[in-house]
Amino acid sequence: MSNDTTPHRHGPGCSHDHGHDARDTGVAGIALPDDAASPILVEVTRGNMVESIHRGRAAVVHASGTVEAGWGDRSSLIYPRSANKSLQALPLVETGAADAFQLSDAELALACASHSGEPMHTERVAAWLNRIGLSEADLECGSHTPYNVAAWEAMLKRGETSTQLHNNCSGKHSGMLTTALHRGEPTKGYVGYQHPVQQRIMGTIEQVTGQDLSNAPWGVDGCSIPTIGIPLEALAFGMARMADPVDLPDRRAEAAKRLTAAWGRHPEMVGGTGTFDTTFMEMVKGHILVKAGAEGVCCVVVPEAGIGIAVKIDDGASRAAGPAAAAILRKLGLLSDAEWEALLPLVQPGIPNRKGFDCGVLRAAF
Amino acid sequence: MSNDTTPHRHGPGCSHDHGHDARDTGVAGIALPDDAASPILVEVTRGNMVESIHRGRAAVVHASGTVEAGWGDRSSLIYPRSANKSLQALPLVETGAADAFQLSDAELALACASHSGEPMHTERVAAWLNRIGLSEADLECGSHTPYNVAAWEAMLKRGETSTQLHNNCSGKHSGMLTTALHRGEPTKGYVGYQHPVQQRIMGTIEQVTGQDLSNAPWGVDGCSIPTIGIPLEALAFGMARMADPVDLPDRRAEAAKRLTAAWGRHPEMVGGTGTFDTTFMEMVKGHILVKAGAEGVCCVVVPEAGIGIAVKIDDGASRAAGPAAAAILRKLGLLSDAEWEALLPLVQPGIPNRKGFDCGVLRAAF
Numbered sequence: 001m002s003n004d005t006t007p008h009r010h011g012p013g014c015s016h017d018h019g020h021d022a023r024d025t026g027v028a029g030i031a032l033p034d035d036a037a038s039p040i041l042v043e044v045t046r047g048n049m050v051e052s053i054h055r056g057r058a059a060v061v062h063a064s065g066t067v068e069a070g071w072g073d074r075s076s077l078i079y080p081r082s083a084n085k086s087l088q089a090l091p092l093v094e095t096g097a098a099d100a101f102q103l104s105d106a107e108l109a110l111a112c113a114s115h116s117g118e119p120m121h122t123e124r125v126a127a128w129l130n131r132i133g134l135s136e137a138d139l140e141c142g143s144h145t146p147y148n149v150a151a152w153e154a155m156l157k158r159g160e161t162s163t164q165l166h167n168n169c170s171g172k173h174s175g176m177l178t179t180a181l182h183r184g185e186p187t188k189g190y191v192g193y194q195h196p197v198q199q200r201i202m203g204t205i206e207q208v209t210g211q212d213l214s215n216a217p218w219g220v221d222g223c224s225i226p227t228i229g230i231p232l233e234a235l236a237f238g239m240a241r242m243a244d245p246v247d248l249p250d251r252r253a254e255a256a257k258r259l260t261a262a263w264g265r266h267p268e269m270v271g272g273t274g275t276f277d278t279t280f281m282e283m284v285k286g287h288i289l290v291k292a293g294a295e296g297v298c299c300v301v302v303p304e305a306g307i308g309i310a311v312k313i314d315d316g317a318s319r320a321a322g323p324a325a326a327a328i329l330r331k332l333g334l335l336s337d338a339e340w341e342a343l344l345p346l347v348q349p350g351i352p353n354r355k356g357f358d359c360g361v362l363r364a365a366f
Numbered sequence: 367m368s369n370d371t372t373p374h375r376h377g378p379g380c381s382h383d384h385g386h387d388a389r390d391t392g393v394a395g396i397a398l399p400d401d402a403a404s405p406i407l408v409e410v411t412r413g414n415m416v417e418s419i420h421r422g423r424a425a426v427v428h429a430s431g432t433v434e435a436g437w438g439d440r441s442s443l444i445y446p447r448s449a450n451k452s453l454q455a456l457p458l459v460e461t462g463a464a465d466a467f468q469l470s471d472a473e474l475a476l477a478c479a480s481h482s483g484e485p486m487h488t489e490r491v492a493a494w495l496n497r498i499g500l501s502e503a504d505l506e507c508g509s510h511t512p513y514n515v516a517a518w519e520a521m522l523k524r525g526e527t528s529t530q531l532h533n534n535c536s537g538k539h540s541g542m543l544t545t546a547l548h549r550g551e552p553t554k555g556y557v558g559y560q561h562p563v564q565q566r567i568m569g570t571i572e573q574v575t576g577q578d579l580s581n582a583p584w585g586v587d588g589c590s591i592p593t594i595g596i597p598l599e600a601l602a603f604g605m606a607r608m609a610d611p612v613d614l615p616d617r618r619a620e621a622a623k624r625l626t627a628a629w630g631r632h633p634e635m636v637g638g639t640g641t642f643d644t645t646f647m648e649m650v651k652g653h654i655l656v657k658a659g660a661e662g663v664c665c666v667v668v669p670e671a672g673i674g675i676a677v678k679i680d681d682g683a684s685r686a687a688g689p690a691a692a693a694i695l696r697k698l699g700l701l702s703d704a705e706w707e708a709l710l711p712l713v714q715p716g717i718p719n720r721k722g723f724d725c726g727v728l729r730a731a732f
Contacts, residue, residue, distance in 0.1 A: 037403030037421070044661070044682060047585025049595050051445050052661050052682030055403070055421070079417050142720030156522040167720055219413025220725040229415050295410070295418050315681035316410060316418030354508030354533055359586040 038072035039366060041313065041327075042320040044351060046360035053365065054320035056296065056313040058328055059236035063244035063306040065210075067233060069332065071366065074236075077229040078312040081221060083293030085112045085172050086259050086301070087208055087238055091200045092175040093255035097182035101132050108259055109266035110171025114292060116272020117146025117166035124269075125170045132178055139164040140191045141173045141223040148272050169223035171269070176225075191224040198226055205230070208248065209238040222294060232310050235299065239308025243301045260301060263289050276322040279346050284339055290325060292318060298325040302334055319362060323347045327364030404438035405732060407679065407693075408686040412717060412726035419731065420686035422662065422679040424694055425602040429610035429672040433599060435698065437732065440602075443595040444678040447587060449659030451478045451538050452625050452667070453574055453604055457566045458541040459621035463548035467498050474625055475632035476537025480658060482638020483512025483532035490635075491536045498544055505530040506557045507539045507589040514638050535589035537635070542591075557590040564592055571596070574614065575604040588660060598676050601665065605674025609667045626667060629655050642688040645712050650705055656691060658684060664691040668700055685728060689713045693730030 042054040057072035067074065080087075089111040092098050098108065107128050115121035129135050145162045146152045155162065164170060173190075176197045180187050183196070190197045206213050209230060217229040242260055245253035263270055264286030271278035277290050289301040296313030298321035309328060313320045326347035329335045335343070350358030408420040423438030433440065446453075455477040458464050464474065473494050481487035495501055509530045512518045521528065530536060539556075542563050546553050549562065556563045572579050575596060583595040608626055611619035629636055630652030637644035643656050655667040662679030664687035675694060679686045692713035695701045701709070716724030 045585075046445060046593070047583060049443060049445065049583040049585060051585070052680065054681050077415060079412060079415065142722075144720050153522055156519055157525070159523070217413060217415040219411075219415060219417070220719055220723075222719045222725075224719055224721060227412070313681075314418065315420050315679075315683055315686075317681055317683065320681075353586055353588045353590055354510050355590060356508075357586075357590075359588075 036073065038314050041071060041311075041324040041364065041366060042317075042362060043365040044360060044362045046351060051360065054296075054313050054315060054317050054324070056311060056320065056324060057232050058309065058311045058324065059233040060307060060309050060328060060332065061233055061236040061240045063240040063246065063308070065237060068307065069328070070233070074233040075231050077217065078232050078235065078297065078310075079219060079221075079227045079229055079293075079295065080235050080299070080310075081227055081293030081295060081297050082114045082169065082172075083291050083297040083299040083310070084205065084235060084238065085114070085291060086242055086256075086263060086289075086299075087205050088172060088201050089175055089259055090204050090208070090252060090255050091197075092179050093258055094204075094251045095179055095182055095200075097179045098258075100182050101178055103128075103178070105262040106266050106269050107171070107174075108262035109269035111175035112259060112263050112291065113171045113270045114147075114168040114277075115171060115269065116148035116151065116275060117162070117168065118148045118151045118272050121171070121269065121272065122146075122163075122165040125165050125174055128171075128174050129177070132181055134177055134181070134187065136164050138177055138187055139167070139170060139173050140189075141167040141169045143167055147275070150273075167223060173223065173225075193218070193226045202226075202228060204252075205238065208241050208252070209234040232312055236308045236310035239299050239301050239310060240306060241308070243303045243308055244306035260289060260303060263291075263301075264303075276346065280322065280326070280343065283343055283346070284335070288329065288334065290322065292321060294318070296321045298322055300325050300329065302329075305332075305334060307332070307334070323349075323362060324364060327366065331366075402439065404680050407437060407677075407690040407730065407732060408683075408728060409731040410717060410726060410728045417726065420662075420679050420681060420683050420690070422677060422686065422690060423598050424675065424677045424690065425599040426673060426675050426694060426698065427599055427602040427606045429606040429612065429674070431603060434673065435694070436599070440599040441597050443583065444598050444601065444663065444676075445585060445587075445593045445595055445659075445661065446601050446665070446676075447593055447659030447661060447663050448480045448535065448538075449657050449663040449665040449676070450571070450601060450604065451480070451657060452608055452622075452629060452655075452665075453571050454538060454567050455541055455625055456570050456574070456618060456621050457563075458545050459624055460570075460617045461545055461548055461566075463545045464624075466548050467544055469494075469544070471628040472632050472635050473537070473540075474628035475635035477541035478625060478629050478657065479537045479636045480513075480534040480643075481537060481635065482514035482517065482641060483528070483534065484514045484517045484638050487537070487635065487638065488512075488529075488531040491531050491540055494537075494540050495543070498540075498547055500543055500547070500553065502530050504543055504553055505533070505536060505539050506555075507533040507535045509533055513641070516639075533589060535587075539589065539591075559584070559592045568592075568594060570618075571604065574607050574618070575600040598678055602674045602676035605665050605667050605676060606672060607674070609669045609674055610672035626655060626669060629657075629667075630669075642712065646688065646692070646709065649709055649712070650701070654695065654700065656688065658687060660684070662687045664688055666691050666695065668695070671700060673698070673700070689715075689728060690730060693732065697732075 038055040041056040060069040245256035267281035295316035300309035351360040404421040407422040426435040611622035633647035661682035666675035717726040
């Protein structure tokens with residue numbers, strides 16, 4: 001796949017004007033021509049017919065760099081979105097910021113999280129910010145209502161409104177603020193592409209994935225930080241090195257181990273009650289780590305095998321990414337029969353009607 | 367496309383068992399092989415890269431039966447879901463039930479609607495049921511929280527829970543109950559495949575679309591009634607005959623005209639505040655009628671041109687179906703420059719971050 005983007009390091013800011021730019025001008029970026037469609041990874045049935053399908057790409061890479069398996073164009077660029085939060089959290093640990101501010105495992109897990117805005121998440125983030133002398137007002141992620149519907153309903157009944165603490169990325173942002181504070185960098189504007197926090201993260205991802213991202217296309221994520229276009233297989237390689245960081249510099253390898261340990265020990269922090277990621281990791285007792293990203297991304301880290309996986313559903317459907325990743329794990333023999341059986345309601349969910357009866361099923365199609 | 371389904375008229379009911387059947391046995395139904403991918407109808411950008419794409423199929427058919435335009439495999443089977451509610455409402459009018467119970471235009475629009483569960487919808491449905499001597503308890507659609515978030519929040523603050531009236535299909539179901547009552551058929555069980563109400567609807571759709579659906583694959587819709595697999599272009603032809611019913615039997619043609627008139631006069635009943643369908647029809651002053659269906663379906667009726675359009679987004683994304691249909695209307699010259707310009711925020715929406723700034727755009731890609 002050719003990446004015919006023009007250099008754009010100072011490119012798309014996120015302003016009202018930008019929306020107009022995107023509407024009026026051509027977008028270079030990736031091409032997914034009609035005659036090179038990705039394979040069907042997931043199908044959704046209803047009655048006795050397939051109703052919808054999800055095409056996508058996936059790469060399975062070993063920490064040695066060997067590509068173990070692939071679906072579709074593995075070299076195509078994708079935005080990792082929230083699925084690479086563990087890579088984005090590496091500087092928090094390796095700069096010494098995490099130690100300086102005595103971050104707990106739960107807080108490190110929150111730094112890698114897309115949490116559901118439940119009290120167990122928001123109270124912990126608030127306490128963390130308070131401990132480092134900052135507050136919710138220092139976050140620059142914006143707010144949205146909690147993903148957890150019960151949490152939101154309870155708030156509404158109490159007459160509360162959502163704050164930036166409820167943003168699923170508030171833990172990641174607290175980690176970025178912690179790093180900035182520790183390094184004596186301005187906390188204001190830490191979400192900007194040129195801010196040292198973001199440049200440090202980009203450099204770290206470049207080293208871990210073996211990519212030069214200086215001219216990579218990028219966009220602004222939902223939480224206002226940059227998300228950088230990266231080849232799917234490079235993202236999988238980055239996850240493989242999180243799984244087995246033996247070839248990373250010592251300080252970075254230590255940071256990777258500490259983050260994956262926290263991620264596996266606190267699945268409830270990384271997602272939330274009933275989410276795919278949390279439920280999956282709880283059911284496999286944390287020996288496999290998963291992380292969703294917006295627009296149909298899923299990253300997987302398998303420490304015991306030194307394997308990393310990256311999945312991108314072409315159409316951006318979050319419902320398909322996790323189940324596709326799970327089916328790949330099963331195909332690779334990384335999930336036991338007992339685990340697969342127990343995971344079925346999660347990875348091969350029924351499609352219920354409004355009375356709660358299943359009318360079909362969502363399942364892998366490869 | 368070969369339709370190699372086995373006859374299944376008495377097939378998939380909607381029970382707990384069924385979910386297991388769907389999981390354990392093969393599903394015949396449509397095939398969308400990797401090497402015959404549908405074209406990309408919609409793309410979603412972020413910064414300077416295309417992040418996600420939506421492939422799909424579309425058919426534009428004239429009331430004469432002429433196919434005016436097409437994208438992808440027009441003969442493939444799709445479930446129309448809620449996009450064919452106007453066809454499902456024909457018997458309500460042509461049996462005389464609508465007149466016998468003095469249904470208003472707003473009520474006829476609700477019979478064709480996927481409403482947002484706002485008070486303007488639920489109060490009207492409740493009054494309608496009361497007038498025919500029935501109540502919310504006679505509905506068999508199940509309940510879900512209102513699509514309209516403000517309506518839901520207001521309910522939560524008042525300590526209310528959602529009822530079957532809030533189901534987006536409660537108007538359609540009230541129409542079915544009205545027909546059953548008028549014809550002296552049992553109201554209990556009216557959602558069943560074999561119930562006269564559903565068989566009458568199937569026969570009507572067969573006549574209007576020119577299809578034999580007796581052996582068509584089918585499934586149970588979210589609101590528990592059958593949804594029947596039908597070739598995409600046949601669904602578009604059905605919509606074309608709603609647009610210009612000149613070749614339909616007199617009574618049916620009259621019913622079609624009355625329903626499309628009600629649909630165009632009450633866009634706020636067919637969807638709800640801020641929905642794509644309602645906003646679109648209000649902006650074009652009802653001279654074009656649109657109706658969304660679950661899993662990425664959109665039907666369009668253009669009375670002035672005798673044109674019907676059916677769109678199915680392969681992956682089921684609702685965000686893509688309306689914009690794809692709008693772009694087709696524009697390509698056909700059925701939307702003026704002024705209309706297109708005014709519709710842009712709806713049909714080519716920005717992709718905002720959590721602070722409300724656009725980071726990309728969703729737009730047609732053909």
